[in-house]
Amino acid sequence: MEVVYLAGGCLWGVQAFIKTLPGVMLTEAGRANGTSHTLSGEYDGYAECVKTGFDPTVVTVQELMGYLFEIIDPYSMNKQGQDVGEKYRTGVYSENPGHLKVAKEFIGEREDYDRIVVEVLPLTNYVRSAEEHQDRLARCPNDYCHIPEELLTKYK
Secondary structure, three states, X not given: OEEEEEEEOOXXXXXXXXXXXXXXXXXXXXXXXXXXXXXXXXXXXXXXXXXXXXXXXXXXXXXXXXXXXXXXXXXXXXXXXXXXXXXXXXXXXXOOHHHHHHHHHHHHOOOOHHHOOOEEEEOOOEEEOOHHHOOHHHHOOOOOOOOOHHXXXXXX
């Protein structure tokens, strides 16, 4: 199993979507690349993300990038749907340089690559979100989610 951290706005919907993808073996709601090792009320620069464990023989990082781009606006800085703020930025984080290379190539191959604001960075730190955030949409399906319902169920 390999691991990549995907940020696509509010983590509730991102986790619900990623759980449905082929080859995904593990998801965990969390925060990536903040400036502390704990979460304060302000999240200290963290991006909401989903720790994604996947089987690379079933789904590739390039394919995961394609899936991520289905649910985000890659041109929107610090905003997805009604969620606004630095913690809702989009990004791909990994401890594996190969993952980052593939993610950068995916973006670079797009015609409008110079307008895309998706971060592609090494993972500097990660903090698991509180239990109440894990699989939130499964428990509270009427909560707000910026991802359209048809995408949340597209790969089930």
